[in-house]
Amino acid sequence: MTDDRKRPRPDDYFSDWKEREALAEAMIPVVGRLSRERNVKCYIYGRSLVNQSVLDIMKSHRWVRQMEANELSEFETAPVLEAVSQLDLGPCHLDIGRLAVAYYDKGAGEGLTVEEYVAQELDYLVGSTHKPVDEPVDVVLYGFGRIGRLMARILIAKTDGGDSLRLRAVVVRRGKAEGRPAQASKSLASRLCARRFSGHDSGR
Structure with a gap:
């Protein structure tokens, strides 16, 4: 080689x-x-x-x-x-x-x-004053899932100078209120089950 x-x-x-x-x-x-x-x-x-x-x-x-x-x-x-x-x-x-x-x-x-x-x-x-856009553009991001979070990080990383794109807001959908208790109960049951199988639960 x-x-x-x-x-x-x-x-x-x-x-x-x-x-x-x-x-x-x-x-x-x-x-x-x-x-x-x-x-x-x-x-x-x-x-x-x-x-x-x-x-x-x-x-x-x-x-x-x-x-x-x-x-x-x-x-x-x-x-x-x-x-x-x-x-x-x-x-x-x-x-x-x-x-x-x-x-x-x-x-x-x-x-x-x-x-x-x-x-x-x-x-x-050297001495250039050229900008990507004439005036700063406000950006509203719709959705904050995996792709939304990635886009937010990219936009934040590119707004240091503040003269191109500015992330102004993130819009998310309101969650279903009736689904939250069931989701919380399921999460609690999963944690309790994990404790029993790992030997940390005394059985009381």
Whole structure:
């Protein structure tokens, strides 16, 4: 089996992990600030970094190996994200993973520093005031089942800037009052049955 790695293996995997973990942790406030203040949403190969934990961000880096010859390193995305944060970008969705892979693995921006490369690639977004819609649009979500909750999470994640879609209300159907006691009784019976079979009920 061939080894697709282009980078040397670390001598100390634990130290390498801790360093990458620290870099991922440092990305969180930068990603959040870009999202809230400039409506710039950062991604790694389609996976959002907004409101993600340290481990979620690290998993997104590992996931890149599904599309490229190698996984992505936090040592590569951290300088790209820092360069992005220094630019006066307008609202956009930005894949820092693809920028990092293009620069470090595919030879894009040869002869340029990472800051110069990022500035060159994103020049058309600097100073942009373009918005998806002219005025913010209020959204009322009908239904709060599995799909409704998923849609609510997506809408909330995309309203940091407040200049596109705003989730204003969730409409749910009123439950049948006569069905509630029976449902509660069934739930109580199930719990009692589970206690007896698990040996926690004394039989009294």
